[in-house]
Amino acid sequence: MKVTTEKLKKxxxxxxxxxxxxxVKKAYEEILxxxxxxxxxxxxxxxxxxxxxxxxxxxxxxxxxxVINALIQTYYVQAVSEQRVNPMSNPKIxxxxxxxxxxxxxxxxxxxxxxxxxxxxxxxxxxxxxDRTETLKKDNDEKVKKGEEITVDHxxxxxxxxxxxxxxxxxxxxxxxxxxxETGRMLNQLMQQVKTIGLSIxxxxxxxxxxxxxxxxxxxxxxxxxxxAEFIMSQMIKDDNVEVPEVEIDDAFSAAGVSGVEERRKDxxxxxxxxxxxxxxxxxxxxxxxxxxxxxxx
Numbered sequence: 011m012k013v014t015t016e017k018l019k020k021x022x023x024x025x026x027x028x029x030x031x032x033x034v035k036k037a038y039e040e041i042l043x044x045x046x047x048x049x050x051x052x053x054x055x056x057x058x059x060x061x062x063x064x065x066x067x068x069x070x071x072x073x074x075x076x077v078i079n080a081l082i083q084t085y086y087v088q089a090v091s092e093q094r095v096n097p098m099s100n101p102k103i104x105x106x107x108x109x110x111x112x113x114x115x116x117x118x119x120x121x122x123x124x125x126x127x128x129x130x131x132x133x134x135x136x137x138x139x140x141d142r143t144e145t146l147k148k149d150n151d152e153k154v155k156k157g158e159e160i161t162v163d164h165x166x167x168x169x170x171x172x173x174x175x176x177x178x179x180x181x182x183x184x185x186x187x188x189x190x191x192e193t194g195r196m197l198n199q200l201m202q203q204v205k206t207i208g209l210s211i212x213x214x215x216x217x218x219x220x221x222x223x224x225x226x227x228x229x230x231x232x233x234x235x236x237x238x239a240e241f242i243m244s245q246m247i248k249d250d251n252v253e254v255p256e257v258e259i260d261d262a263f264s265a266a267g268v269s270g271v272e273e274r275r276k277d278x279x280x281x282x283x284x285x286x287x288x289x290x291x292x293x294x295x296x297x298x299x300x301x302x303x304x305x306x307x308x
Contacts, residue, residue, distance in 0.1 A: 013089045021124035022185035025101075027089050029081055029114040037084075038110055041076045078108060086118050098122055099188040121185030126245040129179025131172070135301030138175075139167055167301060172294050173239045180242050184234055192233035193226070200229075247289045250296075254288045262288060 011033075016024040042061060045068050051059040065073065086101055101118035108114055142165035150160050204214045215225065246252075262284050263275040274280045 011085050011088060011092075013092055015093055015095075018119065018185075020183040020185045021122055022187060023095060023120055023122050025086070025089050025093065025095075025118045025120070027085055027116055027118065029085050031111060031113050034077070034081065034112070034114045035110055037080050038073065038077050041073060041080060045073070074108065074110075077110075078105065078114075081114050082116060082118075089118070090120075095120070095122060099185065099191050102187050119187055121188035121191075124182045124184060124241055126241055127181040128242060128246055128249070129176070129181070131175040131179050131297070132300055134175045134179065135167055135171060135297065138171055139165060139301060142166075167298055169294055172297050173235075176242050177235055177238050180238070182238060182241055184237050184241070188237060189230060189234050192237055193230045196229050196233055197226070243290050243293060246293055250293065252289045252292050254285050254292070258288060259284050 011030070012028040014026045016026065018024055042065065046059060046061060046064045047057045049059060049064050049067060050056055051063055051067060054060075054063075082103060086103075090097060097120040099121035101120050104117045104119070106115040106117065146162065146165045150163070153160055200214075201211060204211055209217075215222065218225075220228075259281055260275065263271050
């Protein structure tokens with residue numbers, strides 16, 4: 011196998027992969043052998059039919075399709091390992107050529123970890139809080155004049171303020187293939203939710219007074235912002251060395267109060283997921299406390 015890499019725009023990478031002809035032929039023979047074992051042909055015991063008859067029954071296009079899938083699955087994984095890259099998305103495969111007697115050439119476009127330049131947002135958060143405080147004071151003064159009850163006596167900032175400003179002030183580019191993947195995931199989730207409540211997607215769009223194109227564009231933008239927020243916070247957690255003691259992870263599982271909590275508590279993947287959530291919470295709380303000048307943010 012031969013592999014070359016090509017850096018693309020927006021934190022994407024293309025792997026150009028060439029698999030030697032002899033390996034292509036070997037993959038074909040292995041797949042054909044498996045087909046011989048599993049294909050039933052009248053007049054022959056299972057697994058004993060001649061290869062040429064099996065080839066004819068299964069069909070070249072089906073066999074070639076299986077060979078291509080096997081080659082991609084095998085050599086894409088090897089290429090990623092060999093090049094020591096960490097894909098952030100599923101590969102976007104493009105087959106350049108296929109012939110049993112020739113090298114198999116294909117490319118795999120993947121998203122990789124973007125470079126993140128985190129912007130400072132403390133002054134912007136402080137300004138937002140100041141503006142809201144002044145607006146709230148004016149509103150409350152008007153309520154007092156009218157003899158109305160004051161329901162909120164102090165302005166505050168929230169998670170969305172932090173995320174919006176981080177996205178606005180930080181510099182990073184997300185690969186298109188990763189945005190497409192995240193958009194698709196979000197749209198599929200919406201489809202399931204709409205189906206659960208007994209609506210068709212057409213009914214949903216009509217109720218929202220939007221078109222399919224509007225929906226796709228909205229979700230694409232949301233997907234990009236979600237990804238940017240994740241990468242920015244991950245970089246900040248790394249830079250600030252935000253730690254979460256194991257006891258806090260255990261406490262989070264105990265507080266969840268869901269079935270199977272003990273099994274989930276022992277699962278390394280579950281623990282890593284909970285840890286990441288707690289790290290983000292700590293990071294955001296710290297930023298809010300700094301901006302609001304308090305020792306504790308509820």
